[in-house]
Amino acid sequence: MSKMTTYLLCLIAAMSTVRSIRAEDGYRLWLRFDLIENEEQRNSYLDQLPQIMLTGDDPVLQTAGKELSRGLTGLLGKNIHVVPAAADQSGILAGIIGASPLIDGALSPSDAGQIQLEGFLLLQRNDQLIIAGKDARGVLYGAFRLLRILQERQPLDQLHLVENPRVKLRLLNHWDNLDRTVERGYAGFSIWNWHQLPEYIDPQYTDYARANASIGINGTVVTNVNANSLIFRTDYLEKAAALANVFRPYGIKLYLTARFSSPIELGGLETADPLDPGVQQWWKDKVDEIYRHIPDFGGFLVKANSEGQPGPQQYDRNHADGANMLADAVAPHGGIVMWRAFVYSNEEPVDRAKQANNEFVPLDGKFRDNVLIQVKNGPIDFQPREPIHPLFGAMPQTPLMMEFQITKEYLGQGTHLVGLAKMYEEVLQTDTHVKGKGSTVAKVIDGSLEGHQLSGMAGVSNIGTARNWTGNLFAQADWYAYGRLAWDPYMDADRIFEEWATMTFTHDKKALSVITKMLAGSHETCVRYMTPLGLHHIMGAGHHYGPGPWVSKMPRADWTSVYYHKADEKGLGFDRTASGSNALEQYHPDLAEQYADPDKIPLKFLLWFHHVPWDHPLSTGRNLWNELCHQYHQGAAEVTQMKEDWQSIKEFIDEERFQQVKMHLDIQEKEAKWWRDACLSYFQTFSKMPIPAELEQPAHDLEYYESLRYPYSPGIRPRW
Ligand code: GCW
Numbered sequence: 158m159s160k161m162t163t164y165l166l167c168l169i170a171a172m173s174t175v176r177s178i179r180a181e182d183g184y185r186l187w188l189r190f191d192l193i194e195n196e197e198q199r200n201s202y203l204d205q206l207p208q209i210m211l212t213g214d215d216p217v218l219q220t221a222g223k224e225l226s227r228g229l230t231g232l233l234g235k236n237i238h239v240v241p242a243a244a245d246q247s248g249i250l251a252g253i254i255g256a257s258p259l260i261d262g263a264l265s266p267s268d269a270g271q272i273q274l275e276g277f278l279l280l281q282r283n284d285q286l287i288i289a290g291k292d293a294r295g296v297l298y299g300a301f302r303l304l305r306i307l308q309e310r311q312p313l314d315q316l317h318l319v320e321n322p323r324v325k326l327r328l329l330n331h332w333d334n335l336d337r338t339v340e341r342g343y344a345g346f347s348i349w350n351w352h353q354l355p356e357y358i359d360p361q362y363t364d365y366a367r368a369n370a371s372i373g374i375n376g377t378v379v380t381n382v383n384a385n386s387l388i389f390r391t392d393y394l395e396k397a398a399a400l401a402n403v404f405r406p407y408g409i410k411l412y413l414t415a416r417f418s419s420p421i422e423l424g425g426l427e428t429a430d431p432l433d434p435g436v437q438q439w440w441k442d443k444v445d446e447i448y449r450h451i452p453d454f455g456g457f458l459v460k461a462n463s464e465g466q467p468g469p470q471q472y473d474r475n476h477a478d479g480a481n482m483l484a485d486a487v488a489p490h491g492g493i494v495m496w497r498a499f500v501y502s503n504e505e506p507v508d509r510a511k512q513a514n515n516e517f518v519p520l521d522g523k524f525r526d527n528v529l530i531q532v533k534n535g536p537i538d539f540q541p542r543e544p545i546h547p548l549f550g551a552m553p554q555t556p557l558m559m560e561f562q563i564t565k566e567y568l569g570q571g572t573h574l575v576g577l578a579k580m581y582e583e584v585l586q587t588d589t590h591v592k593g594k595g596s597t598v599a600k601v602i603d604g605s606l607e608g609h610q611l612s613g614m615a616g617v618s619n620i621g622t623a624r625n626w627t628g629n630l631f632a633q634a635d636w637y638a639y640g641r642l643a644w645d646p647y648m649d650a651d652r653i654f655e656e657w658a659t660m661t662f663t664h665d666k667k668a669l670s671v672i673t674k675m676l677a678g679s680h681e682t683c684v685r686y687m688t689p690l691g692l693h694h695i696m697g698a699g700h701h702y703g704p705g706p707w708v709s710k711m712p713r714a715d716w717t718s719v720y721y722h723k724a725d726e727k728g729l730g731f732d733r734t735a736s737g738s739n740a741l742e743q744y745h746p747d748l749a750e751q752y753a754d755p756d757k758i759p760l761k762f763l764l765w766f767h768h769v770p771w772d773h774p775l776s777t778g779r780n781l782w783n784e785l786c787h788q789y790h791q792g793a794a795e796v797t798q799m800k801e802d803w804q805s806i807k808e809f810i811d812e813e814r815f816q817q818v819k820m821h822l823d824i825q826e827k828e829a830k831w832w833r834d835a836c837l838s839y840f841q842t843f844s845k846m847p848i849p850a851e852l853e854q855p856a857h858d859l860e861y862y863e864s865l866r867y868p869y870s871p872g873i874r875p876r877w
Contacts, residue, residue, distance in 0.1 A: 181811045183625025186368050186633055187660035190231030190304065198310065203233055205313045206286060216406040217293035218250065221300040224367065228304040249289050250296055264289060268319070275375070276321030279303055281313055294375065294408040298322075301371040308660045320645075323603040326493070326529070326558070326613030327643035328376040328412065329369065330458065331620070335385050335393070341564050341701075341872045343571025344621030344628035349379055355399030362400060365620070366407035372640025376410045378615070382460035382497065384416035386423045389443055398450040410455035412495075415483060417459065418467035419443070430472035431482035444486040456492035457483050458531070458615075463500040476500075476516065477523040484525035495558055495613065496524075498532045498548055503713035508731075508738035509720075510536040514547050522554040529613050531558040534584045536740070537721075539617075540567050540693040541684045542580070544752070544762050547743035549601045550589035558613035559585075559602045559646075563635045564872075565619065566701055568683055571628040571871065572824040574799065575683045576676030578638035578650035585646045590747035599646035614643040630817050633661065634676060651677055668809035671802050678795065684761070685792025686829040690785060691730065691765035694721040695836065700870035703828065704835040707863055722764070724843045728771050729781065730764030741766060760784075771844040782844045789833040790852045796822070796829040835862035 181189075193199045206229065230236055249269050264278070264287070272278050277299030278289040288299035302320065306313065332340040333347035348361055369377070379400060380388050387393055401411040420426040420439040430436055447454050461468025461479055469479030480496040487494065501512040517530060524530070530552065535543025539562040549557060561581055562568075568575045585599040596606055604612035616639035619627050627633050637657045641648055651673060658672040687704075688695060695718040697705035708718040723731050733740040734753055741749045752758045755767040760776065763769060771782045779787060800822045807815055834855035837848055839862070848854055 181814050183630050183633070183814055183817065184364075186626065187308075187637055187657055188228075188368060188371060189660060190228045190308070192234045193232050193307070193310070199233055202307060202313060203235065205281065206233070215250075215293045217297050217408050220367075220370070220406045220408075221288070221293070221297040224297070224371075225300045225304070228300075229307070232304070232307050249291060250293060271319045271321075273321040275373075276319065277302065279306075279316050279318045281316035286313065286316070297370055297408055298373055304371075305656070305660065309656065310664060322373055322644045323605075323646060324612045324614050324643050325604075326376055326455075326495075326611070326615075327374050327640065328378060328495075328613065328615045329374060329563075329618045329620075330378045330382070330560070330615045331618045332381045332383070332564070333379065333618075334381050334383075335387055339621055339872065340381055340383060341562075341566040341617070342619070342621050343564060343871050344619060344623040344626065344632070346622045348620060348622055349400065351393070351396055354396035358399060358403060362403040363407075366404045366409055368626075368636075369409055369640065370407040372637055373644040374640050375408055376412055376455050377404065378412040378414060378458045378495075380414045382414050382458060383464075383466060384414040384460065386416040386419035388413055389415075389419055389423055389447075391446070394447060394450045401451045401454070405453065410453055411451060412455040412458055413447075415457040415459050416467065417461045417469070417479060428472065429467060431469050431474050431478045432472075437482055437485070440483060440486040444490065444492070448490045448492075454487075454490070454492060456487050456494055456527075458495045458497070459483065460497045460499065462502075463497065475520060477520045480528045481523075481525045484528045488525070488527050493527045493529065493611065494525075495529050495531045495615070497560070498530050498546075499538070499560070501715060503715055508733065508740050509715045510733065510740045511547075511738060511743060514551060514743045517548060518551050520555075521552040524555050527611070529556045529558045529611055531560045531613075531615055533560045533562075534581075537693055538567070541680075541688045542583075542691070542761060543693065544765060545584055545587045545589070545598055547740070549598045550591035550596060550606070550745060551743065553591070553607045556604060556609040556611040556613070557601055558615055559598070560615045560617065561639060563616040563619045563632075563639050565632070565635075566872070567687075567696055569687075569825065569828070570702060571632075572821050573683060573828070574629065574631045574675065574679050574818070574822060574825060575635075576631070576638070576650070576654060576679045577635040578642070578653045579677060579680040581638065581642050582648075582650040585642065588748065590745040594747075602646055614639075614646070616640075616643070625817070629821050630814055631676070631821075633657070662814075663809045665806075665809045668806040671806045675799050675802050679799065682792050682795040682799070682829075685788045685795065686832045687792070689788035689792065690760055690781075691762045692722055693765060694718060697867065697870075700867060700873045702867055702870040703865070704832045704839075704862070706836050706839045707859075722840075723768055724840055726843055726845075728769045728773070729785075729840065729843070730768045731766070732768040733766045737768070771846060782840075782846045783849060785840065786837060786848050786852055789837055793826070793829040793833045796826045800826060830856075831862075835859075838862060 249264060268278055272291050274291050275294045277295040279299055280287045288296055288303060290296040290299055333349055335351050337347040339347050350359060404411055418429045420429045420436050424439045426435055426439060428436060460466045462470040469475060476496060480494050484494045498513045498517050500516055501509045505512055532546050532548045536546050537543055587598050589596045592606060600606040602614060619632050619636060634657045638653045641653050654673040654676040658669050662672060695706040697703045698708045698711060706718045706722060711717045714720050721731055722729060741752060752762055752766050755769055769781050772780045774780050775784050777784055803818055803822055838855045838859040
């Protein structure tokens, strides 16, 4: 072959690769149903998916049909017709793709018996592929599951799969304000355009609902926990109802946050005392009105007596009094109350990590049946890494909901690539030991440990008006992972990363292994360059952006950094053992025992529980100071490695999304070094030891790092 011919062939090959990678902007998330390029594979799917698809007249079933039709048409390049269907005698609803309708008794009793509410069965049989559910939501989730099988290019033959959600309430929490700012939001403004609702229905609301339904999310709290009572004014309820109407066909219920003082602010009452009959009546009337607008309204999420929010303690009542009053108002309509345990008070001299247990454990058994207590994963506040919250397992008579953060307030905000699934997994798989070995947090959350009927998980949303929804493209993986773990808290994070990467980017094996490796290591990397060895709460004040271990002057001691790291000439870390705050005693003795000895505790929690001398030798062979230096440096070096990894798969990623990620990784690398150098420069003033000579020395002096100011950093909490 002549040189010229070879060149031309290469050029043609290169052009065809380029052509097959379409321009993308990330808006489609993981719901990308492009034509399956391999014709043989497409035809084999088509053989197994004949032309007729059935669905009933229930709006959610219709959505299932519509989504299947849309997805399959895209993937297989053929139009799929949708016609109505019926339930068989066992009450099982089925969407059937196949030549003949479902006949009574067609599903074996054992198959039918395995399907629970919202669960589904996918069954390939003769000339049919059956998507069966006990309810319409189940069929909808089954439809998305079937699409994922094709998106992942897995075989359909012999398909026989039953999946049921383990957690009942799978919710997003939006910290979105009515003025469209988003507290701790890093992806633009709120997607809820309250000003133009209820008339203007942005098509993005539907896309939001389908993305959530595709991962099994069945509820959303659309307003901030730092709540505004205006949402209960009739015109705002009409707006909320318009959103609920969009969500309903996707099986998603709408919830609102309730500001405890609403009876005063909106109702003109003189008190919001939960035991006052006038207050109780006000809430009952308001709730009746809400249900007139939104017949399937889910209920309330409440932040009370926390960070200045009003609550029952202002009237010498407790959390149970407050929660039960609201629970009684929504109970006749089938609503629930999610009462947050994120409470701490600076009037209390005790360690902030202990306060939630002090307030809530005595109330165990005192809450109504339709109340859940919503608990953040750790005892302080969504730090890069925390041990589990000691409330898990400590309130056996009360259903506890998990609250995870999907937005990354303390985890690199809008720019850092940090695959949160690893962090969620670590928390869910931690053993509380409260009912013997194997009493994992996942079992507390799904209700199986104590046999609770109600169970739930909430994820603080990272969605905004950014074209790709989450600002940072890889942050879509956190939204996705949250949904998958809410459905099944026992899922493996690596499997989730693989699903997401395949659907979002490519089927190329090499590229996939690089992307999943980046995601899998990224949480640990972030912990290393921000808060290694159990450090926590050492970020910039207010906006929480960047390092700020020197922060010492704030309106409250427990908002400073020095309160948490306790650096002094002797050493570093918060003594939470018996010689210190003894927060350790709030865990079951079998778990506490693993953390009690500074020489045996996993290094990742060392400084969370112990004040350790700078020259104390660690299991790594280094002393504390040298290990700290090493961890910070390793973290920053790993970000550089992530950049190289991403670069190595450039040819498999479309240009726009490649560049988006690349530019964010540049920021992350710069900021990882900033965290490293600022923190080490600061801690060095106490350790008085050199940063080992083989490591890169800080580019600036401490004064420089302390002088940096970022008044317009995004996501700052508004003050009202
Ligand atoms: O993490 C802190 C945030 C606040 C937030 C609070 C909470 C909504 O800094 O912005 O307020 O937690 O969870 O209530």
